[in-house]
Amino acid sequence: MKNPVVNGWYADPESRVYGDTVYMYVTNSLPFAEQLNLDLVTTKDLKSFEVTRNILDMSTYQGAVSAIWAPSAIEKNGKYYIIFAANNIMTEEEIGGLYVGVCDTPMGPFKNVFEDGRPLLNAIYNRAQPIDAHFFTDDDGATYLYYGGWRHMMVAKMKDTMDGFEPMPEPSFGGIVRELTPENYVEAPYVMKIDGKYHLMYSSGSWGNGTYCVKAAVADSPCGEFKYYGDVLKASDIADGPGHNSAFFFEGQHYVAYHRRTIGDTNPHHRMLCIDRLEIKDGKLCPVTMTK
Numbered sequence: 455m456k457n458p459v460v461n462g463w464y465a466d467p468e469s470r471v472y473g474d475t476v477y478m479y480v481t482n483s484l485p486f487a488e489q490l491n492l493d494l495v496t497t498k499d500l501k502s503f504e505v506t507r508n509i510l511d512m513s514t515y516q517g518a519v520s521a522i523w524a525p526s527a528i529e530k531n532g533k534y535y536i537i538f539a540a541n542n543i544m545t546e547e548e549i550g551g552l553y554v555g556v557c558d559t560p561m562g563p564f565k566n567v568f569e570d571g572r573p574l575l576n577a578i579y580n581r582a583q584p585i586d587a588h589f590f591t592d593d594d595g596a597t598y599l600y601y602g603g604w605r606h607m608m609v610a611k612m613k614d615t616m617d618g619f620e621p622m623p624e625p626s627f628g629g630i631v632r633e634l635t636p637e638n639y640v641e642a643p644y645v646m647k648i649d650g651k652y653h654l655m656y657s658s659g660s661w662g663n664g665t666y667c668v669k670a671a672v673a674d675s676p677c678g679e680f681k682y683y684g685d686v687l688k689a690s691d692i693a694d695g696p697g698h699n700s701a702f703f704f705e706g707q708h709y710v711a712y713h714r715r716t717i718g719d720t721n722p723h724h725r726m727l728c729i730d731r732l733e734i735k736d737g738k739l740c741p742v743t744m745t746k
Contacts, residue, residue, distance in 0.1 A: 456746070463483035464725065464726065467698075467711040467712065468700045470529075479492060479525040486521040491508040492508075492522060500729065510538070510562065510563060514571055517549035518541060521550075522538060524698070530616055538552070539584065543578075546578050551576035554616060567617045583603035584601060586603055592676055597612040599612055603640075605640055607639050608631045634673075636681065637682040638669060641657050644700050652672065653671070655668050658697075661722070662722030667689065669686065670684050670739045687741075690744055692746060694718075696713070697713065699712035701732055710731075
């Protein structure tokens, strides 16, 4: 395995394993006005990788015209769902937010779950920008949505139909979301379950420079208090600004998929898709050693 795993500028990978294939849903790391769709990177051996372009049927997402980024995908009831942010909205009066698409295969093209093309979530609850969404399904089949920029992380419980939210007990916002912001959170939540505990990886620092890094926290429940316990990815003599990651288990080994940048490159969009081993020891995520 060589890093970066593909040529081109990519960011925000959400990785899933279906069958014998690793699927990585990625942002095209371009100026916001040029981010018009999402790509998919697949591999069966972590040696050769294929890129599938434009996996969203953008004609079904009303008003989503730029800043198409930060996807998360999940299988539910025999179908595959994807969620992504659009338009980098700053107020609820703007069109955009988090859109959800569905397809019979993990390859796409994903069409909006709503026939009228609307987003799933346009509201800005508790100053959490509706970006950087992540789907997590627990052992009981319940699916949770974690999201949020502007240093606020929110959680909601999805309906089984994946087109709305279950009521959330108080304290909540709008009766559907709760805040779970851990220490030094900025954006990009990702949740995985280890030995009955819920481990959160999240990005801190600034996405456009070498301060970007990934921290880890743990909670006793998917909607519980996440307590920080260590750093997972940070700049080294290999690369700058590693962040916005996901994890996957493939052929007996845990891996982390993430983006990083070349040391000294000041272009904020020059982010590259990378994969490295993720070790777990004593029930905690260990710091990742970036490799070339």
